[in-house]
Structures are given as structure tokens and as C-alpha cells.
Amino acid sequence: MTVKPSFSDATPVALDTPELAFLADVQDGLAKTQKALSPKYFYDSAGSDLFEAITRLPEYYPTRTEIGILDRSGPEMAALLPARAALVEFGSGSTNKLRRLLRHLDKLAAYVPVDVSGEFLRSQAEVLSGDFPHLRVEPVVADFTRDFDLPESLAGMPRAGFFPGSTIGNFEPSEAEELLRRFGRILGEGAHMIVGVDLVKDAAILERAYDDSAGVTAAFNLNLLTRINRELAGRFDLGAFSHRAVFNAAASRIEMHLVSDGAQEVAIGSETFAFAAGETIHTESSYKYTVETFRALVERAGWTWVQVWTDPEGLFSVHALRQD
Structure with a gap:
């Protein structure tokens, strides 16, 4: 008889208190001249599902x-x-x-x-x-x-x-x-x-791949802000940001950004971050x-x-x- 294993206790590896690391990474990234967030935080449960949907586009x-x-x-x-x-x-x-x-x-x-x-x-x-x-x-x-x-x-x-x-x-x-x-x-x-x-x-092929007509990649990008709101008590208004994907030929990379549609301030933890109209958060590079x-x-x-x-x-x- 084969006993089916249980994966309820998958081997854990210490992540140095993930919530604190997440908060520190977000606050550090948004304090930069070019605001940035790490793409590794895309993949909560909703983000993983959205990415699987992207792969079928x-x-x-x-x-x-x-x-x-x-x-x-x-x-x-x-x-x-x-x-x-x-x-x-x-x-x-x-x-x-x-x-x-x-x-x-x-x-x-x-x-x-x-x-x-x-x-x-x-x-x-x-x-x-x-x-x-x-x-x-x-x-x-x-x-x-x-x-x-x-x-x-x-x-x-x-x-x-x-x-x-x-x-x-x-x-x-x-x-x-x-x-x-x-x-x-x-x-x-x-x-x-x-x-x-x-x-x-060709740049056109690349940009279409990262900015699909159905808006699934946009939802994937914006879900990062949803996660920050949920897990870090962030105050992002998702309706005030738009998705952008552009090929940077000099660096040989596609860049994904979240664009602030107007001047605004966003609180995350004890910090508040100001955004000018058109200012972006660089969320991913794909070399x-x-x-x-x-x-x-x-x-x-x-x-x-x-x-x-x-x-x-x-x-x-x-x-x-x-x-x-």
C-alpha cells in the first residue's frame, strides 16, 4: 500500500520575519529617487493565479x-x-x-x-x-x-x-x-x-507580451499594491495608478511601471510617500x-x-x- 504524503508541513526556511522584511523593502524602495518595488512580492496567492492567467494569453x-x-x-x-x-x-x-x-x-x-x-x-x-x-x-x-x-x-x-x-x-x-x-x-x-x-x-512583440489587450498584466502589476494594502496596512488607491510596459533598448530590458495618475500621498506603516503626477514605481525589469x-x-x-x-x-x- 502506498501512503500519500501530506504537504501541510512543507519544509520551512527562515525568512528573517517576512512581514518586517516586506515592509522594509517597500519603504526603502519608495524612498528612492526612482521609486521601485521588488518583483518577488508579486507572487501572493492572487498574484500567482494572475501570472498563470498571463501565461495563457x-x-x-x-x-x-x-x-x-x-x-x-x-x-x-x-x-x-x-x-x-x-x-x-x-x-x-x-x-x-x-x-x-x-x-x-x-x-x-x-x-x-x-x-x-x-x-x-x-x-x-x-x-x-x-x-x-x-x-x-x-x-x-x-x-x-x-x-x-x-x-x-x-x-x-x-x-x-x-x-x-x-x-x-x-x-x-x-x-x-x-x-x-x-x-x-x-x-x-x-x-x-x-x-x-x-x-x-522586436520591441513591439515584447511590449505586447507585457501589456496585453485584456488587461491581465495590468491587474497582476496592480495586485502588488493590493498586497501592500492588505499586509502592510498601506493606503494605495488602485484607481489612481496605471500600468505601463516599455522596452528599454539601451539596457536590453522590458520595464514594468505603475504610474501615478495625479499628485498624491500614500501612507505605509509609519512613513508617507509623495507622488507627483506621472511619477512611476518601477516594479519589474525583464532582461x-x-x-x-x-x-x-x-x-x-x-x-x-x-x-x-x-x-x-x-x-x-x-x-x-x-x-x-
């Missing part, structure tokens, strides 16, 4: 394009990963892309989804465990932008990392380099990684790379670049890395 090419690459080249990717490995997915979210890879990883020993959204993480782990009853699933509630320990039960297993979705593009290049170093420390010597990376392309510029970043971070797979239109790429 006709304008949003990254998800379906990456899935196409995983479907076509999954066997080659799986062949590069060690047998009986523990696969650690950083910022796991939905299991849709993972399932594309799992079908080719019949010798995988364990899957470790890592995410800050504990409720969403546990629900996804429950469903995956039901669909793959012989796969050991060990969810970890953690912020992958900080060091954390993997479960002790994985000791002795070879490690592999999975970081799809071009999430790495949400970090400044120097931060992305440090993030890859951190993943190397967490996974350990001899680790492998599969990483999704969005590619440079776009060429294969060559991403390979150079990988090698600066101490990984060995192994292989890349792209779609026929050259919209997206998936890279295999190894840590020697």
Missing part, C-alpha cells in the same frame, strides 16, 4: 514557446542530467513546465519545488504527488534569492536545478550572476542546471539576452555552459549548465 509568447522547446528537446535535456538525482526547481509556481521534463526523467529520485508562496506551493505538490505517486516530492518554502538549506533527506543524491520561465531576466545582470553562484552553493559541486532565457527581439551574452554571464558565475535549445523563430532559449 495570446500575446504572451514565452510560456508556450518554452513549453514547445521542452516538448521537442526534453529527451536531450534529460540525458544530460545525472540518474537518481534530486531536481530542485527554484521559484516553482505551477508544475506545467516541470511535467514536460518529468516524462523523460524516469530515474529521478526526488523533486524539490522551492517557492515563497507556501499555500500555492503545497497545493501544487499535492497534485503532482497524486499524478506521480512513485516520485518523492519535498516542497521547501523559501526565498530563493537568499541562501537556504535543502532537506537533509537529499544527502548523497546528485543535484540538478530547474529555473524555467526566464525568471533570471527579472534580475539585473550582476544580480543574475550572483544568483547563479547562489544556486551553485545550494546545489553543490557537480550540479547541473536547466535555465530558460528570453531572447532579444533579454542573446545566446552569447547569456553564455558569458554563466561562465562569469562559475558554471560551464553545455548546450542551448531554441525555437525556430528564435524567440526563446533553454540552456544546460554544469558546475565542475
Whole structure:
């Protein structure tokens, strides 16, 4: 008889009092000359659901394009990963892309989804465990932008990392380099990684992907203010801010902003922040790379670049890395 595991107690990792860290990050970000909020706070339960809706939009090419690459080249990717490995997915979210890879990883020993959204993480782990009853699933509630320990039960297993979705593009290049170093420390010597990376392309394609006609991305962006109001007793008037997405060609990145529609003041905790009409909060950058510029970043971070797979239109790429 197979006993189905319970994920009500997913391995917790100390986040240095998350509420206080959230408040400090928001207050520090809004005190900057260019007001900014970290995109890692997008993903409360509502934000995670909205992002899943974004991935199904006709304008949003990254998800379906990456899935196409995983479907076509999954066997080659799986062949590069060690047998009986523990696969650690950083910022796991939905299991849709993972399932594309799992079908080719019949010798995988364990899957470790890592995410800050504990409720969403546990629900996804429950469903995956039901669909793959012989796969050991060990969810970890953690912020992958900080060091954390993997479960002790994985000791002795070879490690592999999975970081799809071009999430790495949400970090400044120097931060992305440090993030890859951190993943190397967490996974350990001899680790492998599969990483999704969005590619440079026509600005019109990029801007449509981040400012869809149905307004779902706008709702996703504005939900960050809703979360601040709910969790930090903020006083944002959502009707007084608008969503904007623009491609910054010089920096090779899409920028998402929340634009103040008029002069206003917003209280958060003990602080009050003034906004001029047209002033923006920079909520996300999504850097776009060429294969060559991403390979150079990988090698600066101490990984060995192994292989890349792209779609026929050259919209997206998936890279295999190894840590020697």
C-alpha cells in the first residue's frame, strides 16, 4: 500500500520575519529617487493565479514557446542530467513546465519545488504527488534569492536545478550572476542546471507580451499594491495608478511601471510617500539576452555552459549548465 504524503508541513526556511522584511523593502524602495518595488512580492496567492492567467494569453509568447522547446528537446535535456538525482526547481509556481521534463526523467529520485508562496506551493505538490505517486516530492518554502538549506533527506543524491520561465531576466545582470553562484552553493559541486532565457527581439512583440489587450498584466502589476494594502496596512488607491510596459533598448530590458495618475500621498506603516503626477514605481525589469551574452554571464558565475535549445523563430532559449 502506498501512503500519500501530506504537504501541510512543507519544509520551512527562515525568512528573517517576512512581514518586517516586506515592509522594509517597500519603504526603502519608495524612498528612492526612482521609486521601485521588488518583483518577488508579486507572487501572493492572487498574484500567482494572475501570472498563470498571463501565461495563457495570446500575446504572451514565452510560456508556450518554452513549453514547445521542452516538448521537442526534453529527451536531450534529460540525458544530460545525472540518474537518481534530486531536481530542485527554484521559484516553482505551477508544475506545467516541470511535467514536460518529468516524462523523460524516469530515474529521478526526488523533486524539490522551492517557492515563497507556501499555500500555492503545497497545493501544487499535492497534485503532482497524486499524478506521480512513485516520485518523492519535498516542497521547501523559501526565498530563493537568499541562501537556504535543502532537506537533509537529499544527502548523497546528485543535484540538478530547474529555473524555467526566464525568471533570471527579472534580475539585473550582476544580480543574475550572483544568483547563479547562489544556486551553485545550494546545489553543490557537480550540479547541473536547466535555465530558460528570453531572447532579444522586436520591441513591439515584447511590449505586447507585457501589456496585453485584456488587461491581465495590468491587474497582476496592480495586485502588488493590493498586497501592500492588505499586509502592510498601506493606503494605495488602485484607481489612481496605471500600468505601463516599455522596452528599454539601451539596457536590453522590458520595464514594468505603475504610474501615478495625479499628485498624491500614500501612507505605509509609519512613513508617507509623495507622488507627483506621472511619477512611476518601477516594479519589474525583464532582461533579454542573446545566446552569447547569456553564455558569458554563466561562465562569469562559475558554471560551464553545455548546450542551448531554441525555437525556430528564435524567440526563446533553454540552456544546460554544469558546475565542475
